Amino acid sequence: MEPTAPDxxxxxxxxxxxxxxxxxxxxxxxxxxxxxxxxxxLEVETPILSADTVVDRHLDPFCVAVDSAGAxxxxxxxxxxxxxxxxxAAGGPSMYQVARVFRQDELGPLHNPEFTMVxxxxxxxxxxxxxxxxxxxxxxxxxxxxAERLSYAEAFVRHVGLDPHRAPTAELMAAxxxxxxxxxxxxxxxxxxxxxxxxxxxxxxxxxxxxxxAIVYDYPASQSALARVRPGVPPLAERFELYASGIExxxxxxxxxxxxxxxxxxxxxxxxxxxxxKPALPPENRLLAAMQAGLPPMSGVALGxxxxxxxxxxxxxxxxxxxxxxxxx
Amino acid sequence: MASYNTSxxxxxxxxxxxxxxxxxxxxxxxxPGKGQALYKCKLRNLLRDTVLDRTxxxxxxxxxxxxxxxxxxxxxxxxxxxxxxxxxxxxQYELGMDQVDEAWMYLKEGMTVSMLLFNNKPIGxxxxxxxxxxxxxxxxxVRGNTATNVTKPAKVDTGAEITxxxxxxxxxxxxxxxxxxxxxxxxx
Numbered sequence: 001m002e003p004t005a006p007d008x009x010x011x012x013x014x015x016x017x018x019x020x021x022x023x024x025x026x027x028x029x030x031x032x033x034x035x036x037x038x039x040x041x042l043e044v045e046t047p048i049l050s051a052d053t054v055v056d057r058h059l060d061p062f063c064v065a066v067d068s069a070g071a072x073x074x075x076x077x078x079x080x081x082x083x084x085x086x087x088x089a090a091g092g093p094s095m096y097q098v099a100r101v102f103r104q105d106e107l108g109p110l111h112n113p114e115f116t117m118v119x120x121x122x123x124x125x126x127x128x129x130x131x132x133x134x135x136x137x138x139x140x141x142x143x144x145x146x147a148e149r150l151s152y153a154e155a156f157v158r159h160v161g162l163d164p165h166r167a168p169t170a171e172l173m174a175a176x177x178x179x180x181x182x183x184x185x186x187x188x189x190x191x192x193x194x195x196x197x198x199x200x201x202x203x204x205x206x207x208x209x210x211x212x213x214a215i216v217y218d219y220p221a222s223q224s225a226l227a228r229v230r231p232g233v234p235p236l237a238e239r240f241e242l243y244a245s246g247i248e249x250x251x252x253x254x255x256x257x258x259x260x261x262x263x264x265x266x267x268x269x270x271x272x273x274x275x276x277x278k279p280a281l282p283p284e285n286r287l288l289a290a291m292q293a294g295l296p297p298m299s300g301v302a303l304g305x306x307x308x309x310x311x312x313x314x315x316x317x318x319x320x321x322x323x324x325x326x327x328x329x
Numbered sequence: 330m331a332s333y334n335t336s337x338x339x340x341x342x343x344x345x346x347x348x349x350x351x352x353x354x355x356x357x358x359x360x361p362g363k364g365q366a367l368y369k370c371k372l373r374n375l376l377r378d379t380v381l382d383r384t385x386x387x388x389x390x391x392x393x394x395x396x397x398x399x400x401x402x403x404x405x406x407x408x409x410x411x412x413x414x415x416x417x418x419x420x421q422y423e424l425g426m427d428q429v430d431e432a433w434m435y436l437k438e439g440m441t442v443s444m445l446l447f448n449n450k451p452i453g454x455x456x457x458x459x460x461x462x463x464x465x466x467x468x469x470x471v472r473g474n475t476a477t478n479v480t481k482p483a484k485v486d487t488g489a490e491i492t493x494x495x496x497x498x499x500x501x502x503x504x505x506x507x508x509x510x511x512x513x514x515x516x517x
Contacts (some may be wrong), residue, residue, distance in 0.1 A: 058365050058387070105336040105366065105387065108358030184367065184386040194386070197364030205361060225363050241362055248362060277388055 015323040025309045025321055028141060029098070032118060032305070035140055041120065042095040046083030048102075049074045052285035054081055055266045056225065057273055060104040061281070062113075076102035079302055080119050081226065082287040085255075088121055088298065089290035096120035098305065109317040110247060113326050116305040123298045127238045127254045130299035131215050134242050134250055137303075138213045142244060142312055147213040155216050159204045164196055165220060165234040172199060179203050193222050208243035216241050226262070227253035242303070244311050252301035259291035331393040335385055338368050343375075343394040350375040350394040350447045375445065376452055397446045401454070403436045411436065413444060413454070422451045429453075434489035435460045435507045456507045461516055462486055464493070464501045471495055 015022070036043065053061045053075035062076040077083070080099040087095065101117045122133060135147035156164040160175050167175075172195040176183050181202045187194050208214040217240035221229045224237035238254035256262060263283070270280040309321040319325045333342060342353040355371035366387040373380050375396070385391075401413040401422065409426045411433065422444065426433065428451060432442070435456040442454045467483035479495040483503070491505055493512045504513040 056363065058360070058363065106358070106360060111358055111360065182369070182382045182384045184384045184389060186386060186389050194365055197361045198367065198384075201359050201361035201364070201367060223363055251362065 012328055016319040016325055016328065017321055017323050021309075021313050021315065021321055022323060024313050028309055028312055029305070031141060032098070032137075035137055036096045036120065040094070041122075042093050044084065044087060044092070044095050044097050046077075046080050046087070046097065046099070048077055048100060050077055050083065051075070051282075052082050052287065053281055054078050054226075055269050055273075055281045055283070057269050057276070060278065062102045062104055078103050079117055081300070081302070082285060084119060084121060084300075085287055085295060086290045088123070089293050089295050094120070094122045094298075107326055109319075110307065112306065112318050112322060114329065115318075115322075118303045118305050119300065121255075121298050121300040123296050125254075125299040126297075127217060127240065127252075127299065130252045130254065130301060131217060131240055134240075134252060134301055134303075135213070135215065138242060138244065138249070141308060142213065144244065145212040147209075147215045147242060149215045149217065151218045152216055152220070153218065155204050155208070156199070159207055160199050164199075165236075169195055172196065175199060176202075193220070196220065196223075205243065205248065206246040209245055209247070213242060213244040213249070216243065224256075224265075225253065226256050226265075228256050247307055247311065248304075249307055249311070250301055250303035252299060254299050255295065255297075257291060257295045257297065259288050262291060263288060332390045333393055334390045335366070335368050335387050338370065338385070338391075342391075343396040344372070344391040345394040346372065346381070346391070349377070350396055350452065351381070354380070375447065395448050397449075399444050399446060400441055401444045403438060403440045403442060403454075405438055406433075406436070411454075413442070413451070415444075416441065424451050424454065431510075432456050432507070434487055434491075434510070435462070435505065436487060437462070458507055459504055459513065460507055461502050461504050462489075462491065464497060464499055464503060466499050467493065467497060470498060 051074055059078045061078050063073050064076060066072040066074040079101050080097050084095065084097060097119050099117050099119060100114060102114050104113060106113055131149060139146050153164055156162060162171055162175055169189050169192045176195065176199060181198060183198060208216065219237040219239045221235040221237050224239060227237045227239035229235050229237050240252045241248055242250040266283050270283060274280055306318050306321055310318060313321065315321055333344065338353065338356045340353055340356055344351050344353060351372040351374055353370055354373050357369040359367045359369060368385045370383050370385065371380055372383060400416045402416060404412040404414055411424045411429050413422045413424065430453065432454050440456065442456050444454045445452050462485040464483045465486055468481055480492050481495060482490045483493045483497060485491055491512055493503060497503060497515060502516045504516050506513055
């Protein structure tokens with residue numbers, strides 16, 4: 001990777017990715033569009049700048065002044081989810097989008113605050129169909145075979161040695177100590193999801209998708225985001241993630257359709273955000289109106305295209321596959 | 330006291346933990362799925378040179394360390410004490426052997442070094458990357474052996490011992506890399 005070595009300031013106009021990789025990236029994008037086109041899915045485009053934003057505890061949108069007086073603010077999208085669901089509520093067919101999305105503070109070898117997300121929705125698909133479709137896409141573009149599937153619980157039993165749905169939080173903390181995970185001092189016993197996330201990131205994720213890609217499904221209901229929760233003991237979020245080489249590539253939901261439930265989750269998430277010292281985000285949005293009008297049953301998936309390119313070309317950082325990453329943008 | 334939020338964490342940050350100054354030598358951003366961002370950091374203690382592994386979650390913060398780098402002239406050594414003077418203010422500083430550490434091997438009177446101050450007190454000095462030292466004594470060169478891979482110890486004018494090639498003679502001036510302690514070349 002010749003141009004990725006630390007450059008003197010005078011070379012900062014140059015891309016960090018080689019021309020060989022930029023050509024491979026363009027070819028992967030063409031094959032990705034072919035894949036969706038061959039399955040009869042419509043490519044759509046929706047606004048990057050919107051009055052509405054996804055309300056997530058751990059996602060911070062860029063807030064920008066919409067007029068020169070600074071009287072109105074808008075958000076750069078963290079994903080095209082809201083706008084695409086509005087299209088689906090308005091009678092849209094199965095569709096996909098290649099979108100630029102923006103997330104504050106997410107900067108590292110596997111994160112760039114601006115990145116390319118491929119998002120798709122398929123009418124009538126449940127969790128199983130969505131996992132199959134995602135596996136087919138990964139097989140086509142990565143060429144490492146179909147994805148292995150394991151539940152969130154199986155992944156924890158295998159790599160941490162406990163049941164993530166039933167183990168008391170104190171047991172999660174003891175497991176972190178036993179596995180020599182350096183935990184944040186500020187992570188307390190009250191933050192169960194924080195401990196699950198820490199164990200997943202440090203002890204589970206590095207082992208996922210080492211040969212073939214892996215799909216982890218059935219997340220704790222407390223981590224459902226916009227996924228349906230399947231009643232049961234314990235109730236489980238119909239959500240999955242795709243991993244390859246220990247790197248998270250995609251996140252999918254059997255989509256929540258109930259506007260009242262979304263309104264409840266947004267209020268709860270905003271309470272958590274304020275407790276975390278973050279600003280609350282607008283509780284009302286046009287997606288709620290679209291859901292009240294009626295969303296069709298469907299599954300939706302978001303995939304990080306830059307990471308997919310990184311794995312497909314054998315690179316180890318996003319800077320090798322993005323022409324101008326954040327510090328040169 | 331100034332502090333840094335996790336969103337400002339980066340390599341090279343100077344922070345304070347339990348009263349000691351630390352340099353952030355690594356900071357890895359990790360974010361699991363829909364979960365909370367984690368910052369996996371390596372911090373080097375600037376007083377003891379030990380390295381700590383610490384993980385922070387988004388929203389955590391660290392106190393900034395009051396660290397200043399100044400240019401100072403080495404005045405003289407008296408036993409285990411080393412005396413320096415700041416170039417601009419003429420303020421004098423006295424450092425012990427544990428603060429000067431390996432830099433003692435390269436300190437010559439009048440040399441300008443960079444000095445780190447923590448809460449206005451000196452905690453270490455860094456000599457220039459290359460210094461010229463005088464060989465006060467070494468074994469005579471073995472005649473006919475011109476190979477550069479044959480080495481011997483040489484006592485230099487700071488009192489230190491430097492490994493030099495066989496052809497170096499007593500009285501020679503030699504250039505040394507202070508970061509590695511290695512001989513570079515003979516200078517006229």
